Amino acid sequence: MSNVPDSFRYTEDHEWLSVEGDVVTVGITDHAQDQLGDIVYLGDFPEVGDGVEQGDVVGVVESVKASSDIFSPVTGEVVEVNEILDDTPELANSDPYDGAWLFKVRMGAPSELDDLLSPADYKALLEA
Amino acid sequence: MADDLSDCRKTPFYDIHVELGARVVPFAGWAMPVQYTGIKAEHLRVRESVGLFDVSHMGEFLVEGPGALTFLQRIASNDVSVLEVGQAQYAVACRETGCIVDDLLIYRRAEDRFLVCVNAGRLVEDWAWFTENHSAADNCTLVNASDEYAQLAVQGRKGVDVVQKMTDVDLSAIETYRFIEGVAGGVDCIIARTGYTGEDGFELFFHRDHARAMWDAVLAAGAEWDIAPIGLGARDTLRLEMKYCLYGNDIDETTTPLEARLGWVTKWKAKDFIGRDAIAAQVEGGVPRALIGFELQGRGVARHGYPVWLNGEQVGEVTSGALTPSLGRAIGLCYMPRSAAKAGQEFEVEIRGKRIPAVIVKTPFYKRPY
Numbered sequence: 001m002s003n004v005p006d007s008f009r010y011t012e013d014h015e016w017l018s019v020e021g022d023v024v025t026v027g028i029t030d031h032a033q034d035q036l037g038d039i040v041y042l043g044d045f046p047e048v049g050d051g052v053e054q055g056d057v058v059g060v061v062e063s064v065k066a067s068s069d070i071f072s073p074v075t076g077e078v079v080e081v082n083e084i085l086d087d088t089p090e091l092a093n094s095d096p097y098d099g100a101w102l103f104k105v106r107m108g109a110p111s112e113l114d115d116l117l118s119p120a121d122y123k124a125l126l127e128a
Numbered sequence: 129m130a131d132d133l134s135d136c137r138k139t140p141f142y143d144i145h146v147e148l149g150a151r152v153v154p155f156a157g158w159a160m161p162v163q164y165t166g167i168k169a170e171h172l173r174v175r176e177s178v179g180l181f182d183v184s185h186m187g188e189f190l191v192e193g194p195g196a197l198t199f200l201q202r203i204a205s206n207d208v209s210v211l212e213v214g215q216a217q218y219a220v221a222c223r224e225t226g227c228i229v230d231d232l233l234i235y236r237r238a239e240d241r242f243l244v245c246v247n248a249g250r251l252v253e254d255w256a257w258f259t260e261n262h263s264a265a266d267n268c269t270l271v272n273a274s275d276e277y278a279q280l281a282v283q284g285r286k287g288v289d290v291v292q293k294m295t296d297v298d299l300s301a302i303e304t305y306r307f308i309e310g311v312a313g314g315v316d317c318i319i320a321r322t323g324y325t326g327e328d329g330f331e332l333f334f335h336r337d338h339a340r341a342m343w344d345a346v347l348a349a350g351a352e353w354d355i356a357p358i359g360l361g362a363r364d365t366l367r368l369e370m371k372y373c374l375y376g377n378d379i380d381e382t383t384t385p386l387e388a389r390l391g392w393v394t395k396w397k398a399k400d401f402i403g404r405d406a407i408a409a410q411v412e413g414g415v416p417r418a419l420i421g422f423e424l425q426g427r428g429v430a431r432h433g434y435p436v437w438l439n440g441e442q443v444g445e446v447t448s449g450a451l452t453p454s455l456g457r458a459i460g461l462c463y464m465p466r467s468a469a470k471a472g473q474e475f476e477v478e479i480r481g482k483r484i485p486a487v488i489v490k491t492p493f494y495k496r497p498y
Contacts, residue, residue: 038453040451041451064168064453
């Protein structure tokens with residue numbers, strides 16, 4: 001069974017968010033990395049300062065076999081992108097919840113957090 | 129095509145794949161293991177040591193009788209008459225249009241007995257094509273033996289050592305694209321020095337009733353070289369590094385063997401076969417495009433179906449693409465207008481709306497170092 005930390009919120013697209021003040025950090029879940037297999041590329045993210053809307057495609061994760069879109073789970077402004085992943089995309093396999101965070105967004109509409117899944121909801125989704 | 133695993137056919141190794149925790153997916157109507165631990169590790173194991181593949185989904189046709197050679201000469205693009213007993217040959221079967229029904233491996237078991245190995249995903253079309261073009265006058269029998277045969281591939285630089293431990297047959301005497309019928313792992317089988325990975329090794333054809341015994345025998349023999357099962361995911365990246373065509377990706381009912389750069393198995397000068405006239409006409413008129421190998425110069429991974437741009441014009445689509453474990457680079461195959469199909473030619477692959485520079489390179493992408 002995939003690891004689903006209790007401290008995060010989740011999306012149906014298998015992304016996690018951690019919230020600190022008005023900034024959210026976004027990554028892909030343990031389940032997502034397991035399904036994708038060996039991750040070889042993470043990128044095409046917006047630039048710092050770019051505006052994103054909830055549901056926008058804001059990047060891609062490529063494994064040896066498959067390609068999958070990354071969506072922005074919230075609306076706001078990108079404040080940081082994890083550049084370490086340029087050289088070490090495999091971090092998303094080994095450390096999806098910490099080292100392999102993807103980007104940070106300063107939220108413009110914090111009420112969007114209500115649309116997200118709790119850890120229990122996400123676990124239920126994985127078990128469905 | 130079955131998308132749901134429950135509708136899929138199962139090879140005699142299916143239970144083993146499940147026991148091993150493989151990720152099993154629908155492939156060409158079969159429930160097949162795409163990976164056991166991870167594609168990258170499996171790929172590298174085959175390149176560095178040895179791996180075991182279940183390829184029992186492949187089809188086997190038996191063509192036997194005094195007219196067998198003549199019949200196969202009509203079906204196959206290659207010159208089957210040059211095959212010696214105990215030799216295998218790659219070929220394609222073409223429609224009258226010169227387009228490809230399937231690619232084949234033809235094994236000559238006796239003067240008048242052949243086994244033809246065909247793709248799982250083309251089994252129905254292939255069998256229809258073989259039988260449509262066969263009549264009593266051909267003086268040979270056609271048998272679809274696909275349900276009886278299981279097939280394992282032992283591939284890697286240690287592949288010969290592994291199979292040698294399973295048999296008394298002197299395998300050093302069997303050259304590439306040669307085979308022998310004998311006992312390996314206590315089971316009667318065809319022991320063929322063929323494969324789809326670019327490595328040395330063998331493919332074993334045997335009755336499906338012996339599947340588990342053979343699986344166990346290969347793993348036991350290979351233990352000292354750290355053999356492990358390899359899924360279809362790595363099989364795909366391994367074959368792509370060699371520019372071996374995958375039917376449905378790189379070749380299909382719209383491509384001719386000359387376009388696919390399979391002219392070396394297309395003997396339109398030496399013999400007649402179905403599609404020969406169309407192919408000769410294509411030579412006359414000029415082959416319009418060629419399947420080339422490329423490397424992506426920008427970041428990203430080119431995938432099957434991504435648009436290919438040359439001088440501001442879309443000229444085709446990527447037919448196969450991956451980031452390859454051996455090379456660590458994004459490589460792929462696509463058709464290019466003949467005039468631009470030369471190493472060093474630059475073009476672009478459209479990835480998610482952005483055009484990324486690519487360059488045609490010489491193939492195979494990978495060459496084994498031994």
